[in-house]
Amino acid sequence: MAEWLYEAGIGEARAALVENDEIIEARIERDGEGPRIGAILAATLVDAGRGGKGALVALDWPGTPPATLTEVPPATSIGATLIVEVTRMALRERGRDKPARARLAEAGAAIADGPDLRARIAATGAPVVDLRPIDADRLEQAGWSELIDHVRAGHWPFTGGALWVDATPAMLLIDIDGEGNAFALAQAGAKTAAHVIRCCDVGGSIGIDFPSLGGRAERLAIDALVDQYLPQPFERTGVNGFGLMQIIRRRDRPSLIEQVRFDPVATDAGLLLRHAERAVGAGVLQLTARPAVIEHIAGRPEWVDALQKRTGRPVTMIADAEVKGVGHAQ
Known part of the structure; x- marks a missing residue:
């Protein structure tokens, strides 16, 4: 019987639908990817577009670029506040990014986040196993x-x-x-x-x-x-x-594919933090990786704090330009 293996990692959550010891579906949800599908947000109209197309809204979500809006209510002026529902997340492509897409929310809809990865896999009806770093690494055993x-x-x-x-x-x-x-x-x-x-x-x-x-x-x-x-x-x-x-x-x-291929630094940072959570030993936990990966982690001190709390070890980081790929934690 297929079951989901779920891991609430630092910086990203991971899930794999595993059947007969083989991963048949794999998902990653990263911090900072922007509002999820189904999120209900306040937004400000910044461009009304033309002929009902090309409208843009600034979402009430820090650091998120303007999203496209599928329709604009008649006589809505620039700067007006709207309540919208995210219908497509922002997408990365080679050489360009696509903004998130939104539509007007139903009347009376309350501000809310969209379902996270854990909620989405639970909604499939397949059993979900929550993995912990101290447990056997079933995700890796399945071929992550x-x-x-x-x-x-x-x-x-x-x-x-x-x-x-x-x-x-x-x-x-x-x-x-x-x-x-x-x-x-x-x-x-x-x-x-x-x-x-x-x-x-x-x-x-x-x-x-x-x-x-x-x-x-x-x-x-x-x-x-x-x-x-x-x-x-x-x-x-x-x-x-x-x-x-x-x-x-x-x-x-x-x-x-888009997450891994178009953001290799975030990919390696997520893998390095995963290895660090499972590193065996006591005393200082040292993370060594190429500068871009170390800078990516160091720029998010809440990740370092979370790693120290989960492992009970102080964390140091070393940027080494000679290190290739993910790096190592020990």
Whole structure:
């Protein structure tokens, strides 16, 4: 039976849906990502847009850029206060960011945060296991670090081939690479691509480049495999004669791929803090990492305070330009 493993880490929360000792869905929720979906906030109209499009509101959420507003009440003036509901979180893309999106809240709606990661996974109905640093590291046993490495490299091997995954501003591109029988490669690639899309919560436009197939029957068989292994809701084209399939999924929060690939410093900081919470020993807990990672942690003293309280150890940090990747805690 599938169950969620949940970890309320320092700087980020993590969750993995695990079935048969394999991570089938993975989620990260970071501090500072802005208001969550479903948040009800006060906002100030800063740009009314034109023709009902392009309106912007400043959200009552410190450090958050203006959000787009889907509609503006007639005769609303610049500077007016509105109550809005966040319908899409801010998104990061290569070379640009997309602002959060909001709509007018229902009349009488109370100011409130949107559901956090713990609440969202509980709402799926699957059991949730809350992990503690002093317990066995079930998240790591299920392959958490290996998963992050695959996301970071954009390389997902499978028997007989591999996927190369690249997040572009237009879409997420998945290339199926390998040797041997093209149909067998396409079948294995379809299953793995569906797993990656589900596991990393990929939304928006997705393109899959399959090897050239022999005919319509084989293309239809690949279509059926995608339908079998990728949970609804989504829309797709069939595999065309050039081996391309396009999938469209709802995109309302950052995918794991976007979080890891577009913010490697935050990714390594989260992993380093995770290692530090589980470090064995007594006395001073020393965190060593490249300067950008140490600066990211040091700039948030509440994280350092939380680490000292959770471990019962004083924390020191060393920035070392020679250290690659996550760094180490000891």
